[in-house]
Amino acid sequence: MTAPVDVVDRHRPTVIEVSGDTCDRCGPAVAAFVYVVTRTGPLSYCGHCGTRFWVALNEQAVAVIDCRHLITA
Ligand SMILES: [Zn+2]
Structure with missing residues (x-):
């Protein structure tokens, strides 16, 4: 039987700084x-x-945030 995963001590979410909007x-x-x-x-x-x-971004970047689902126009 696998013990439940302890989520209390996990790393805090990383804050990502972006260059602009x-x-x-x-x-x-x-x-x-x-x-x-x-x-x-x-x-x-x-x-x-x-x-x-x-494809290139996902190969080279440290992190990628995809907000394309917010595009309405
Ligand atoms: Zn562009």
Whole structure:
């Protein structure tokens, strides 16, 4: 029988700093929906750029936050 997992001492959620809420490639007119933390710093991308670079981002980034489900337009 497996003992229940103790969740009291687990690590706190990591707070991820993002560079901004607009796409780093498209400019300040385009809202960001994909946030990436790389070894050299944070990046933000719109849904289009995030999808375009998705595979590379997931291979190279420390963390990826996908908010593309919030895109309504
Ligand atoms: Zn973009």
